[in-house]
Amino acid sequence: MAASIRFRDHAVNPGVEPVPSAELPASATASARDRGASAAPSVERVYRHRLPVRISHWLNVPFLIILIMSGLQIFNAHPALYWGDRSDRDQALLAIRPVQTESGEVKGLTTILGHQFETTGVLGYSNGMSRGFPAWATIPSGKWLAMGRQWHLFFAWLFVTNGLIFTAYALASRHVTRDLTPTGKDWRGIGKSIKDHLILRHPSGNEAKRYNVLQKLAYATILFIVAPLIVLTGLAMSPTIDTAFPWLLTMFGGRQAARTIHFIASFSFVGFIVIHVLQVVLTGFLNNIRSMVTGWFTVRHEGVSHEA
Amino acid sequence: MKPERMERRQFLKGTLGAAGMVALSGCDNLTQSSWFPGILGKAERLTETVQRAITPRDALAKEYRAADISKNFPANGNTDPGTEEYAEHVAQGFSDWTLEVVGLVQTPRSWSLAALKELPTRTQITRHDCVEGWSAIGKWTGVPIGDLMHQVEPLPSARYAVFYCADVDDEGVAYYESMALADCYHPQTILAYELNDAPLDIPHGAPLRLRFERQLGYKQAKYVTRIELVDSLAGIGGGKGGYWEDQGYEWYAGI
Numbered sequence: 085m086a087a088s089i090r091f092r093d094h095a096v097n098p099g100v101e102p103v104p105s106a107e108l109p110a111s112a113t114a115s116a117r118d119r120g121a122s123a124a125p126s127v128e129r130v131y132r133h134r135l136p137v138r139i140s141h142w143l144n145v146p147f148l149i150i151l152i153m154s155g156l157q158i159f160n161a162h163p164a165l166y167w168g169d170r171s172d173r174d175q176a177l178l179a180i181r182p183v184q185t186e187s188g189e190v191k192g193l194t195t196i197l198g199h200q201f202e203t204t205g206v207l208g209y210s211n212g213m214s215r216g217f218p219a220w221a222t223i224p225s226g227k228w229l230a231m232g233r234q235w236h237l238f239f240a241w242l243f244v245t246n247g248l249i250f251t252a253y254a255l256a257s258r259h260v261t262r263d264l265t266p267t268g269k270d271w272r273g274i275g276k277s278i279k280d281h282l283i284l285r286h287p288s289g290n291e292a293k294r295y296n297v298l299q300k301l302a303y304a305t306i307l308f309i310v311a312p313l314i315v316l317t318g319l320a321m322s323p324t325i326d327t328a329f330p331w332l333l334t335m336f337g338g339r340q341a342a343r344t345i346h347f348i349a350s351f352s353f354v355g356f357i358v359i360h361v362l363q364v365v366l367t368g369f370l371n372n373i374r375s376m377v378t379g380w381f382t383v384r385h386e387g388v389s390h391e392a
Numbered sequence: 393m394k395p396e397r398m399e400r401r402q403f404l405k406g407t408l409g410a411a412g413m414v415a416l417s418g419c420d421n422l423t424q425s426s427w428f429p430g431i432l433g434k435a436e437r438l439t440e441t442v443q444r445a446i447t448p449r450d451a452l453a454k455e456y457r458a459a460d461i462s463k464n465f466p467a468n469g470n471t472d473p474g475t476e477e478y479a480e481h482v483a484q485g486f487s488d489w490t491l492e493v494v495g496l497v498q499t500p501r502s503w504s505l506a507a508l509k510e511l512p513t514r515t516q517i518t519r520h521d522c523v524e525g526w527s528a529i530g531k532w533t534g535v536p537i538g539d540l541m542h543q544v545e546p547l548p549s550a551r552y553a554v555f556y557c558a559d560v561d562d563e564g565v566a567y568y569e570s571m572a573l574a575d576c577y578h579p580q581t582i583l584a585y586e587l588n589d590a591p592l593d594i595p596h597g598a599p600l601r602l603r604f605e606r607q608l609g610y611k612q613a614k615y616v617t618r619i620e621l622v623d624s625l626a627g628i629g630g631g632k633g634g635y636w637e638d639q640g641y642e643w644y645a646g647i
Contacts, residue, residue: 150419153416161524162525164526169519169529170519170527220416223416225416225419230641234640235419235423235432237436237439238432238434241438319647322443323453323521323608324447324606325443325646327451327454328448339527
């Protein structure tokens with residue numbers, strides 16, 4: 085309860101324009117620069133993440149890692165992807181397989197849309213074993229489809245429950261409209277934001293209090309596109325669910341197509357996680373972690389613009 | 393590169409690497425523990441309860457067009473029982489093959505293969521979804537199991553139908569499967585004797601195999617010789633309701 089009371093009294097929400105005041109002008113960065121050396125650097129504490137967001141975020145860390153790794157265990161039972169309803173071996177979009185060369189050596193081969201790559205050591209053959217993804221990427225580490233399914237289908241329930249609670253909260257608390265929906269100004273600045281991201285220049289001062297446009301788009305895409313897609317394609321692979329909701333098969337173009345989309349969506353999650361963690365490290369690891377643990381984020385207002 | 397950047401990178405690499413190792417070995421330890429798989433297994437009951445609640449009892453699995461049939465329908469698991477007794481049946485064209493329906497029924501009965509083929513048939517072009525991830529489409533013809541049930545009249549105490557098979561694994565363990573009695577009455581639950589308009593071949597379960605269209609491939613018992621209605625699956629095989637279930641696969645294979 086303490087957290088929510090504190091929030092009501094002092095919260096500065098990331099999506100809300102910073103409160104203009106004598107001490108904190110709306111364009112803080114510019115005026116700080118104008119004031120030059122005479123402006124003493126100041127540190128502002130901002131209540132950035134509310135408790136439900138924090139809880140849901142940290143629950144997702146183990147949930148997603150387990151779902152991805154147990155998912156790869158399941159994928160390894162038939163390491164190939166197709167479109168449509170059937171899995172015709174000669175029509176695979178992606179296939180990972182071990183191949184024995186004439187010298188008796190085993191190589192891992194990955195074929196994507198007809199292009200073949202040697203992926204020995206990672207895909208197809210790793211650590212002396214013929215397997216799609218390597219042992220370090222799967223739960224359990226050894227080949228064990230039945231157990232991989234147990235992990236996957238258990239944590240799928242937790243992930244979906246967490247996701248539904250979070251989404252309901254995010255909509256009801258207006259977290260979505262306030263913090264995750266890009267504003268007109270955001271859209272106009274998207275070119276600059278992309279450039280800044282590419283040269284790893286990050287917002288500072290008051291701009292760091294709110295999500296930037298690419299951040300908003302990344303979170304909103306994950307929440308409203310990738311996560312629903314991964315759940316629905318997962319359900320479309322269930323023969324029972326397909327009888328209850330036949331439109332799932334129609335929507336995704338068949339059960340094997342759903343399996344392929346499920347795989348692509350899971351790697352979208354992997355890509356998101358990699359970039360997300362990288363950004364967390366690059367934009368002040370401890371500050372970011374603290375804000376996701378306690379809610380409180382520190383923003384520095386300096387005489388000169390923050391060194392990128 | 394600035395030293396600070398380098399440290400960060402090493403820190404990141406080290407942290408992620410260490411966290412990954414801890415997570416992975418932690419998961420393997422949990423998998424091996426005596427208690428954790430039991431917790432994971434709770435999801436099966438939840439999945440079954442929810443799926444049964446939202447799926448209309450007689451909702452049909454999608455039936456496909458003849459053009460959709462797989463050119464090559466893979467045969468998984470056992471592709472030949474390999475016993476002398478079975479070889480004898482093959483030699484005689486399965487003329488002596490019988491199907492018994494016994495257990496908690498009013499009138500136990502048995503049918504020869506020829507007698508089964510005299511009963512009203514059902515043909516369906518359906519998708520077979522293997523637990524491994526692949527799918528194949530085939531045209532199955534056979535006898536609705538519900539029709540057999542109407543003839544033997546299950547007793548009120550019957551809860552499951554257990555399917556006994558003619559095949560054994562490398563260690564001599566017999567194959568068997570089971571389903572809820574209610575699922576036997578689903579219109580697409582049939583004992584098939586034809587695949588793609590030809591008598592079932594040996595790899596696909598000749599002469600009789602189960603088609604239980606709303607669940608995964610490992611439930612589709614092959615070489616079926618006997619159906620027994622029971623009130624509990626305990627004490628049969630490994631007690632989990634099927635050969636694959638005894639190996640750790642879910643009994644409720646709806647997903």
